[in-house]
Amino acid sequence: MNNQDIHIGIVGAGNIGSTIYQLLVSSGDAYKVSIADQVERNWNISEDHYVQLQVTETSQFNEFVSDKTLIINALPFHQNINLYKACRESDVAYFDLSEDDALDKYIASLLTNEEKIPFTMPHCGLAPGMSSIVAYHISKKLETPKNIKIRVGALSQNASNKLRYYTSWSGEGLVNEYIGDCQVVRNGKLEAEQALSGYEKITIKGDEYEAFHTSGGIGSLARTLAQEDFSGNVDYKTLRRVGHHNYVDFLFNDLQLDQSSLTQIFKFCIPKTRKDVVIIFASAGSEESEDDYIYYKEFKPTDINGRYFTAIEYTTAIGVLAMVELYIKEKLPQKGYVKQEDAKWEDAIKTRFGGYYRKEQR
Numbered sequence: 001m002n003n004q005d006i007h008i009g010i011v012g013a014g015n016i017g018s019t020i021y022q023l024l025v026s027s028g029d030a031y032k033v034s035i036a037d038q039v040e041r042n043w044n045i046s047e048d049h050y051v052q053l054q055v056t057e058t059s060q061f062n063e064f065v066s067d068k069t070l071i072i073n074a075l076p077f078h079q080n081i082n083l084y085k086a087c088r089e090s091d092v093a094y095f096d097l098s099e100d101d102a103l104d105k106y107i108a109s110l111l112t113n114e115e116k117i118p119f120t121m122p123h124c125g126l127a128p129g130m131s132s133i134v135a136y137h138i139s140k141k142l143e144t145p146k147n148i149k150i151r152v153g154a155l156s157q158n159a160s161n162k163l164r165y166y167t168s169w170s171g172e173g174l175v176n177e178y179i180g181d182c183q184v185v186r187n188g189k190l191e192a193e194q195a196l197s198g199y200e201k202i203t204i205k206g207d208e209y210e211a212f213h214t215s216g217g218i219g220s221l222a223r224t225l226a227q228e229d230f231s232g233n234v235d236y237k238t239l240r241r242v243g244h245h246n247y248v249d250f251l252f253n254d255l256q257l258d259q260s261s262l263t264q265i266f267k268f269c270i271p272k273t274r275k276d277v278v279i280i281f282a283s284a285g286s287e288e289s290e291d292d293y294i295y296y297k298e299f300k301p302t303d304i305n306g307r308y309f310t311a312i313e314y315t316t317a318i319g320v321l322a323m324v325e326l327y328i329k330e331k332l333p334q335k336g337y338v339k340q341e342d343a344k345w346e347d348a349i350k351t352r353f354g355g356y357y358r359k360e361q362r
Contacts, residue, residue: 001069001328003030008324009064009092011055011083012074013037013045015169016097016125019309019317020072021045026305027352036064055079061086068092070119070327072320076172081106084120093119093327095320099128099216100176107337119327121338124320126312127152127236128219128340130348130357131280135234136221137345138293139284146232147290148225150218151202151211151281153239154312156273157300163248164241168276168312171267175259177238178252182213183222184235190226196249198237204281204296210245211237220339239279275301278311280357297359314356322354 008024008031010017021035022044036051053060055075065071065086070093073083077100084103087094096103103122110117123129131152139145156166167174181192198213218236225234251257251265278299283291299311309317323343326332331347348354 001330003328004032006069006328007032007034007067009033009068009071010035010074011037011061011064011071012076013039013042013050014074015310015313016316017072017074018042018044019313020074020321021049022307023304023314023317023321023353025049026307029352034064034068055082058082058086062089065092066090070095070324072324073097076170077102077176080122087120088117091118094121095124095323095327096122097125097129097316097320098122099173099219101216104220111337117336119333119335119338121323121327121332121340123216123219123340124323125316126154126278126319127217127280128221129316129319130322130340130354131217131236131282132219132221132340133343133345133348134280134295134357135282135284136224136341138282138295139225141293142284142286144232144286145230145284146287147283147285148232148234149281149283149290150221150234150236151204151209151239151279152217152236153209153277153279155239155241155277155279157275157277158273159241159271161271162243163270164243166271166273166276167266168273168310169316171265171270172263174266175262177214177216178248178262179259180215182215182236183218184213184233185222185226185230186233188226188231190222193235196245196252198235199245200237201242202239202281204239204279205298208242209239209279210242211239212245214238221341224339224341239281274310276311278315295359297357299356318353318356322348322351322357325351325354 038055041050073096077098080103135150193213282295284293349358
């Protein structure tokens with residue numbers, strides 16, 4: 001594809017959508033970029049690039065999508081299916097950032113009925129996303145991997161509350177992680193664990209954290225491994241400062257607050273921070289050892305092309321943009337459902353933004 005002929009549409013102009021937009025327009029890649037949302041245009045988005053629409057109206061999705069080369073969905077997870085239907089109708093390539101699996105179930109129903117779908121790559125970004133790709137990559141270094149672990153944390157650098165946590169991204173998305181079922185593989189079989197279960201303490205680089213199951217972070221990787229000749233175990237857990245789990249377990253399980261109430265608490269009652277840190281830890285082990293291969297990287301806020309981004313903003317944005325670049329360079333299939341683990345780690349870290357993830361150690 002010629003970059004000048006590529007028109008990228010972003011739907012959702014929140015923190016992550018705006019970050020994706022800013023990285024694209026400052027990249028020098030000559031793509032045409034448009035971004036749409038229902039809110040008024042943010043000061044850092046060009047008036048020429050912005051389209052205001054009602055995201056609850058599918059007809060407006062159809063109009064925005066129709067002339068685009070590809071769409072990046074940065075909307076709240078509950079809008080995924082509506083936007084995807086518009087992309088499918090116009091045969092436009094689709095990427096999203098969601099951890100929610102409702103769209104996967106919808107796509108599975110289409111594939112079961114042998115219906116054609118455009119290029120479709122959900123679960124892009126950080127976790128799921130690049131963390132899934134690197135975990136799959138290091139597992140392939142072992143002839144017979146037995147234990148694959150993915151541990152990812154989006155944390156505040158400083159927090160004085162009892163949760164030991166300030167929010168750095170969507171409160172709505174966070175609550176969605178803390179409820180529902182979490183896919184794991186146990187002895188080669190796909191199973192489900194309840195969110196907030198599987199509590200453990202883990203020491204990484206001399207620092208102690210706690211980890212527990214949360215939904216969506218593993219993307220399609222558990223299903224992929226369960227369908228392969230894999231007889232071991234794989235799971236994804238969220239990292240937090242020690243002490244956090246006790247309080248969220250109280251809110252979610254002891255009090256049994258409804259999802260709406262929990263979302264209000266995490267959106268409005270917990271301090272927000274732009275001084276965050278993202279930690280990715282993935283390990284693959286044989287029967288004799290749990291950590292034959294380890295990937296570890298820590299991200300803090302940084303300047304990219306003269307703009308300041310928090311760790312969660314740019315780790316998420318560069319994850320999806322690495323996949324976009326692979327698609328444009330035809331290093332991914334051009335049609336149909338494409339999983340994160342279908343991307344090669346070696347290709348991903350050679351992209352303009354995927355290179356930020358480059359670091360592996362044994």
